[in-house]
Amino acid sequence: MSTKTGYATAEFVTDTMAAWEVAEPGPIESEPLRPVRRPVPEPGPDELLIRVLACGVCRTDLHVSEGDLPVRRPRVVPGHEVVGEVVGTGRDAQGAPVGSLVGVAWLRHTCGRCRFCLRGEENLCPRSRYTGWDADGGYAEYTTAPAAYAYRLPAGADPRGTAPLLCAGIIGYRALERARLPEGGRLGVYGFGGSAHLAAQVALARGARLHVLTRDEAARRLALELGASSARGAYDQPPEKLDSAILFAPVGELVPVALSALDRGGVLSVAGIHLSDVPPLNYQEHLFQERELRSVTSNTRADGRAFLEEADRAGVSVTVTAYPLGQAQQALKDLKAGRFAGAAVLVPGAD
Missing domain, CATH: 3.90.180.10 (Medium-chain alcohol dehydrogenases, catalytic domain)
Known part of the structure; x- marks a missing residue:
């Protein structure tokens, strides 16, 4: 030394x-x-x-x-x-x-x-x-x-x-928490890159039913291998209404798409630090019946510690x-x- x-x-x-x-x-x-x-x-x-x-x-x-x-x-x-x-x-x-x-x-x-x-x-x-x-x-x-x-x-x-795990994982974890997914709930994930495929594993370990919506065919295959119930195109509708959704793709055009897929009382959490412009929303179609749109900003150190512990228990793989x-x-x-x-x-x- x-x-x-x-x-x-x-x-x-x-x-x-x-x-x-x-x-x-x-x-x-x-x-x-x-x-x-x-x-x-x-x-x-x-x-x-x-x-x-x-x-x-x-x-x-x-x-x-x-x-x-x-x-x-x-x-x-x-x-x-x-x-x-x-x-x-x-x-x-x-x-x-x-x-x-x-x-x-x-x-x-x-x-x-x-x-x-x-x-x-x-x-x-x-x-x-x-x-x-x-x-x-x-x-x-x-x-x-x-x-x-x-x-x-x-x-x-x-x-x-x-x-x-140190950003993709932690941010995905906070986005999942912000999405307020109920126990055994139906989760939609838009985009399926580094952060999404980690948050998805945590959600699945909690008993969620997962639907992945992404443009990438290889990502759809990975989603199904990890246990997703369905994997479709980014602008497609999932096979059932969602309790919660997370938008990982930095594409503002997907905000109304994801909101329209939510069931009553559903929550859309936007995980990215940057997002292209969001088109106009229609109140009746996208927000009425207590649907919520929530952003995610960075994380706390408590988020990081909680995620690393849960990822270890759940056997999250990268x-x-x-x-x-x-x-x-x-x-x-x-x-x-x-x-x-x-x-x-x-x-x-x-x-």
Whole structure:
């Protein structure tokens, strides 16, 4: 163990690392990401230095890269589904010593003092900050994270299979909670990528009857393999009225489609951070009879802990397509084009 300015670090940590940065946001086809070498970051007093073992590829990374989300940090390193080994600790960092395995998720900081934080809704904190948007994330060989926002993971956890749980899984879990699915209820899922196929498994383990509606044929096959009662096109009607629905596809045109599929008192939860414009709604057709439309904003750390525990109990499995870190831009292109089912994961050192 050696000591650098204000923090302890493992001997093998190098001075520079490979990473990807968003050079100029734009369509992923224009290749807005740029491969770079950067100094290995130094953790702050309350932060961990983490050697990245796997980083999930999330649709939010695509929104950051393409400029759907406003630039918060120029030339940011994307990535917020990180599993890694702690190789350095700031002087005040607690709970994850060097050598431990941790997960880094989207939520990176909240103030802890506003009315939202004080009532347990830190996901709504006006001063919240996010990994891979406000601060550099996991499309790199090393990253940092506040120790208080990292999840301690079992030593034997599989990095590739765990990484997508840290955003896709957590956000899908919060979306499922917001959808207020009754016990044994009928759930519709619109879009069936990384987040949806994890939330679906939790719902099925709770006894739900699942109907998946997505344009992708491979995703429909995966849904049926996981236990869905039906899998149809995104604009089709499910075979029965729904108690709850979750919209994972960032397509505003699907909001009235999903609302019209709800039974009386049904709830539609919109899981994405970005959504294309929603067409006009007809009150009688889409909202009357106490149908509800609810958004989802980030997550709390309590959501993360609850999901990881439930996912372990339910035996949630992740369908993973692995890419070397050097193919990060291609992974985002494939995500946008729907070329894989489930989730993609970047693996440093696999080039």
